[in-house]
Amino acid sequence: MAEEVKVFRSWSSPFPLRVIWALRLKGVKFDVICEDLFNKSPLLLQYNPVGKKVPVLVHNGKAICESLVILEYIEETWKQTPLLPEDPYQKANARFWAKLSDDKVFQSIKWDVLLKEGKEQEEGKLASLQNLRYLEEELRGKKFFGGEAIGLADLALGWLAYYLNILEEVAGLKLVDQESFPSLVAWMQEFANAPVVQGSWPDRDKLAEKFVAMREASLGKETHK
Numbered sequence: 001m002a003e004e005v006k007v008f009r010s011w012s013s014p015f016p017l018r019v020i021w022a023l024r025l026k027g028v029k030f031d032v033i034c035e036d037l038f039n040k041s042p043l044l045l046q047y048n049p050v051g052k053k054v055p056v057l058v059h060n061g062k063a064i065c066e067s068l069v070i071l072e073y074i075e076e077t078w079k080q081t082p083l084l085p086e087d088p089y090q091k092a093n094a095r096f097w098a099k100l101s102d103d104k105v106f107q108s109i110k111w112d113v114l115l116k117e118g119k120e121q122e123e124g125k126l127a128s129l130q131n132l133r134y135l136e137e138e139l140r141g142k143k144f145f146g147g148e149a150i151g152l153a154d155l156a157l158g159w160l161a162y163y164l165n166i167l168e169e170v171a172g173l174k175l176v177d178q179e180s181f182p183s184l185v186a187w188m189q190e191f192a193n194a195p196v197v198q199g200s201w202p203d204r205d206k207l208a209e210k211f212v213a214m215r216e217a218s219l220g221k222e223t224h225k
Contacts (some may be wrong), residue, residue, distance in 0.1 A: 005030035008044055008056040010037050012202050012210055014159035015067040016055035021155050022071050024196035026078040068098055071152055083152045090146070097138065097145055098156035104131045105157065109164070114171045114211060115218035121171070128175055132184065139183040143190060154191060161188040162201045170211040 005023065007030055009016030023030050035044050035054055047056045047063035057064045057073065064073045075083045084091045108131055112124025135157065138145060145153035168174055178185050191197060 097153035
């Protein structure tokens with residue numbers, strides 16, 4: 001009996017992409033179900049009644065939620081092409097950078113740069129730059145976070161390779177350039193060119209329009225407080 005593997009995603013969220021990349025790396029066949037998060041399907045609400053969001057991985061009828069949790073499940077279920085090293089310290093280190101992606105890097109760029117302006121945005125920019133410098137230092141002398149192959153940390157931070165430039169453009173500032181972040185820029189190019197990543201990004205113009213709308217809505221709300 002063939003395995004049933006389904007990935008629930010939305011067109012714009014970077015988090016389901018991690019799951020798609022991981023499955024591609026492992027050579028696992030899967031189906032994609034695209035959700036409208038403004039009109040969530042009964043199936044999504046059934047599989048993720050707590051979070052009510054994507055991604056959700058459904059494997060033989062069992063649902064796993066939250067992208068980093070799903071990556072760990074994929075790693076433990078399909079042993080080929082490991083996402084984590086054998087060494088316990090290196091394994092913990094990869095998990096640290098993956099968690100930093102969500103807790104610090106993504107949060108600061110989205111909430112404190114994209115959705116702010118003036119002094120608040122400048123403060124958010126400084127915080128974001130510090131987080132990005134941590135990545136620059138970690139990547140120095142390496143092709144990927146774990147060495148020569150894409151691993152857990154790369155999958156978690158992979159959204160930077162495409163979304164960052166669009167976020168910068170919409171927010172009206174530059175965070176990462178070749179001179180200040182040579183290792184990070186090289187990594188983003190390397191990651192974006194990986195076969196498992198190519199062809200997976202959402203439409204750039206459509207994504208920019210979404211971020212513009214988010215920014216305008218956020219700033220509009222703040223103006224009328």
